[in-house]
Amino acid sequence: MSISVFAPASIGNVSVGFDVLGLSVKPIDGTLLGDVVSIVQADKDSLSVIGEFSNKLPGNVKDNIVWHCLTLFNKAMAQAGHNTVKLALTLDKRMPVGSGLGSSACSVVAALEGLNQFYQQFNNTGFNQKKMLLMMGEMEAQISGSLHYDNVAPCYLGGMQLMVPDANIISRDLPQFDDCFYVMAYPGISVSTKAAREVLPAHYNRADLITFGQNLATFVDACHRNDKAQAFSVLTDVVAEKYRQHLLPKFIEAKQYLVSQGCLAVGISGSGPTLFCVVDDEAKANKFAKWLKINYLQTETDGKNYGFVHVCKVDNQGACVIENDT
Structure with missing residues (x-):
């Protein structure tokens, strides 16, 4: 068998x-x-x-x-x-x-x-x-x-x-929001999880800890209440993104553009370098996918481009x- x-x-x-x-x-x-x-x-x-x-x-x-x-x-x-x-x-x-x-x-x-x-x-x-x-x-x-x-x-x-x-x-x-699309853009370069964890601080200040706990609690509550606006309003990373974003070429510029164009949220998938953005409109998802293919994918040291962009739903x-x- x-x-x-x-x-x-x-x-x-x-x-x-x-x-x-x-x-x-x-x-x-x-x-x-x-x-x-x-x-x-x-x-x-x-x-x-x-x-x-x-x-x-x-x-x-x-x-x-x-x-x-x-x-x-x-x-x-x-x-x-x-x-x-x-x-x-x-x-x-x-x-x-x-x-x-x-x-x-x-x-x-x-x-x-x-x-x-x-x-x-x-x-x-x-x-x-x-x-x-x-x-x-x-x-x-x-x-x-x-x-x-x-x-x-x-x-x-x-x-x-x-x-x-x-x-x-x-x-x-x-619970998730079934009408949401997740645009996943892998630029074609790699970032090891170990390296991405090593750039994080050993200690965090009290304000960041409070913000982290409040945002996560609010997000979980909003998911259970099916409150999409509330959920994505707090989908921010105060723990890792500001320390890791310099490891991701073009991430800062891409995030600024996508947020300005009305994405519900933009972030780093795991330890990166994949970027994800969330929208609740398929036409917008396809539009941002095309933009990311042009502006976020990169060439590896061997001269090849291993990157890709996919419009996804929750599996x-x-x-x-x-x-x-x-």
Whole structure:
């Protein structure tokens, strides 16, 4: 048997919720913006890496996070008393590394959910949602250096997820605004999560802490009351943006333009360099997407442009099986 699982891109932080808020997104044109992991039973464990951004990953597959996911999953299966078999995994790396779109989370979620779905069908074993999230968080922490679920949770569960300080719950689903469009512009350069975290201050002043708490609380309240105007009026980043924006060429100018043109909100997706802007009109979304293609995408040092712009909606499904051959 074989199975393929797709894991979608996500906006980490969503400006107002540093490390505690994440939103899963999908392009309205049907593009699979995320990673795919395919799994088939084999004579030995193996990993192949394909896809547009595969050349940005370690050459040794045993250094790949998907291989580490296989190791972790097999260990968890053994601890639970479940049998495993040898598997051949293929990672279709469709997400740029260091994009701020949850690239590592996509690989982690697609791999672990693919393994779980495989074994559920193969021998009726596997793990529940809570155990899966814990493993996904553990893998993500390996890469970024700290445990946070703001990419893996929405990537796995879909929708907008609020991380809560309860290991038995981990994440709560927040209501979203279904008429909103999220224009995602990846300029074609990479920013490592580790580097983006290192520019942040070790301590914050009291005024910023008060503003952060007030804005996040107001945003969550507005989501539950379906008050779009209130929600996006506080969608600002007082924790990271002012320290990270210098890492993102053209971000300041792009944000100024988009805000002046009536966007509901503009921010950095995760640690960047992807910019996202929010509108509630499809024509405006397409207009801003065209502007960003011209004014925000950049050329890498190898002379190529790896950037893209997608008009997206909220992805309420999260990780899903896209091919299943039993």
